[in-house]
Amino acid sequence: MQSIENSPEEAPWQQTDLRLVLVSGDWIPVNLKARMSGVFPQAQLIGLGGATEATVWSNYYPIHAVSEEQRSIPYGKPLANNVFYILDPFGLPVPSGVRGELFIGGVGVARGYAGDRDKTEQAFVPNPFRPDESMYRTGDLGRLLPDGNMEFLGRKDHQVKVRGFRVELGEIEYWLRQHADIEEAVVLCIDSGGREQLCAYVVPTRDVEAAEVREHLAKHLPAYMLPSHLLCIPALPLTANGKIDRKALPAPESVHRGAVQEPQSEVEKKLAAIWQEVLGVKQISVDDDFFLLGGHSLLAATLVARLAAETGVELPLPFIFRYPTVGQLAERIEEMQLFRGEADTPVTLLQKGREGTIFCFPPVGGYGFVYKGLASQLPSYSWYAFDFITDPDRLQAYVKWITELQAEGPYVLLGYSAGGNLAYEVGKLLEDQGHVVSDIVILDALFRDQAISQTMEEIEQETEQLLGMLETTELGLFLRTPSIRKEAAHRMREYRIYLSNLVNQGPLTSTVYAVESEELLTSATWEGSTSGRVLKYKGTGTHIEFLDERNLPENAALVQRILQGCFPGATVVR
Numbered sequence: 001m002q003s004i005e006n007s008p009e010e011a012p013w014q015q016t017d018l019r020l021v022l023v024s025g026d027w028i029p030v031n032l033k034a035r036m037s038g039v040f041p042q043a044q045l046i047g048l049g050g051a052t053e054a055t056v057w058s059n060y061y062p063i064h065a066v067s068e069e070q071r072s073i074p075y076g077k078p079l080a081n082n083v084f085y086i087l088d089p090f091g092l093p094v095p096s097g098v099r100g101e102l103f104i105g106g107v108g109v110a111r112g113y114a115g116d117r118d119k120t121e122q123a124f125v126p127n128p129f130r131p132d133e134s135m136y137r138t139g140d141l142g143r144l145l146p147d148g149n150m151e152f153l154g155r156k157d158h159q160v161k162v163r164g165f166r167v168e169l170g171e172i173e174y175w176l177r178q179h180a181d182i183e184e185a186v187v188l189c190i191d192s193g194g195r196e197q198l199c200a201y202v203v204p205t206r207d208v209e210a211a212e213v214r215e216h217l218a219k220h221l222p223a224y225m226l227p228s229h230l231l232c233i234p235a236l237p238l239t240a241n242g243k244i245d246r247k248a249l250p251a252p253e254s255v256h257r258g259a260v261q262e263p264q265s266e267v268e269k270k271l272a273a274i275w276q277e278v279l280g281v282k283q284i285s286v287d288d289d290f291f292l293l294g295g296h297s298l299l300a301a302t303l304v305a306r307l308a309a310e311t312g313v314e315l316p317l318p319f320i321f322r323y324p325t326v327g328q329l330a331e332r333i334e335e336m337q338l339f340r341g342e343a344d345t346p347v348t349l350l351q352k353g354r355e356g357t358i359f360c361f362p363p364v365g366g367y368g369f370v371y372k373g374l375a376s377q378l379p380s381y382s383w384y385a386f387d388f389i390t391d392p393d394r395l396q397a398y399v400k401w402i403t404e405l406q407a408e409g410p411y412v413l414l415g416y417s418a419g420g421n422l423a424y425e426v427g428k429l430l431e432d433q434g435h436v437v438s439d440i441v442i443l444d445a446l447f448r449d450q451a452i453s454q455t456m457e458e459i460e461q462e463t464e465q466l467l468g469m470l471e472t473t474e475l476g477l478f479l480r481t482p483s484i485r486k487e488a489a490h491r492m493r494e495y496r497i498y499l500s501n502l503v504n505q506g507p508l509t510s511t512v513y514a515v516e517s518e519e520l521l522t523s524a525t526w527e528g529s530t531s532g533r534v535l536k537y538k539g540t541g542t543h544i545e546f547l548d549e550r551n552l553p554e555n556a557a558l559v560q561r562i563l564q565g566c567f568p569g570a571t572v573v574r
Helices: 002-006 032-037 117-123 169-178 208-218 266-279 297-311 318-322 326-339 368-377 395-404 419-433 456-470 483-500 554-564
Strands: 018-022 044-049 059-063 082-085 100-106 124-126 135-142 151-153 159-162 165-168 182-192 197-206 227-230 346-350 359-360 382-386 411-415 437-444 511-516 532-538
Touching: 002 297, 002 346, 117 124, 117 135, 159 197, 165 208, 165 532, 169 182, 169 197, 169 208, 182 326, 197 318, 208 359, 266 297, 266 326, 297 318, 297 382, 318 326, 346 368, 359 368, 359 419, 368 382, 368 395, 368 411, 395 419, 411 419, 419 437, 419 532, 456 483, 511 554, 532 554
Parallel strands: 018 044, 197 227, 359 382, 359 411, 411 437, 437 511, 511 532
Antiparallel strands: 044 059, 082 100, 100 135, 124 135, 135 151, 159 165, 182 197, 346 382
16 A cells, blocks of 8 residues: 555556455554555455464454544454463453453464474463463463454564564664674664664764674574664663663664765656655665665565656666665666666766867667776766667767767767777768867777678577677666667667678778777778778777776776877887
């Protein structure tokens, strides 16, 4: 229901086929029946409760009308062949309306915990009301209502339920205290906008990051036991008799979170607004972690649905876990928009610098963001990365964009693999229209002196092979979305059709810098490609690894030397 209510669509749709809904939990929302009635008018709502130790469900309660003064949904009555006892500390039944501990009896009670005799003896005790049977001590507190239904009143100890999981707060506190830089720790289960969340309060011996502590806990605890909030405080508040005063602990919102980095791009602003609504948090920083703010798998699914509706991006659910901050997620969404061809322009500004401007052309994959790593290595330059333009008049479109972004030459063009061939053709048209092109940097591309003339069957086969290879990389997460894969395949196919008929031939007067990989001799083939100079360089790594993270520093340094007019190690081919 929460996911439906958070949906941006406000159409009053109804689903009348749903007949029965079984809900389980200690605290079923009092208003759940009313909220469901508008969407599922024919559905009967039944609350179920119990414990795994008694075959999961032992009691039921049909939820019909709920009065305005009602504070909770009753546990209900025992299922057939099950029995509940509400007992005092002496094991005697308490009167109706009096609080007691809940015990479960009947055929559903297990025989014990496998391989744990001590725990079994504590939890599974002889049933004084049914000789030769045992009953399970739940640790829950409850009372009997006048109508014969039971009401749940909470836990007897510090064991709590969070999203259906029983959580021992003491166990989380133990592992927090095992962190080398945490002196004291207390964990509470708090109500955050109707959602129960774990909040850890720690007294550190030095400044510690929430992500660091979460990583420490994740080594010892399941995901559902990881606190949504971690607050560092100078000391734990104490009562007059020296015990920890849990009621005096500050609410998460009252603790200073440090400097807030405001969202800058439109995608970041949209994400932050959605996070505020989904998480119920008033202020979002670009570096905030979705899960450290209280997010979990169900809210992640809600977030994905909201993003699809409001941005048009079908985000794979694993992205929320892999890129949990606003900044990281916004970056991936912008890349996905490029993949789908939904960017406002075919060009992306990767880096803004002062020393000069470089226009980059895409390899056969068709997308310019592959140059992002190279641009980050050379931040003093402005880097514009083009995607492959599928319109037949693409060369004129590139020239128009370049001259609009940089009114006058000289122009510097760069291309890796097939992008080098495309950069060469754009350079020719620029010169033909009277513009000055000073440099064309070609990273490991073969000079095309004749058309390949591939068949469509061969082009389709190579396109699928490239997509298959990309699916094994980080980009595979994008390509699992059908619409994105379709757009990527179309762009790659059109690029291959263009390359199939391409012949690189002059006239050109620009200097050509041909950088070859360790496995392929390409630069010699560029001899005669220009009436200017052709300089050959040796790069680092194979062709496919040329822009990989491990080879990028050395290849970026080589590109920088070229841009600065330094030619050590260069071979003058012409």
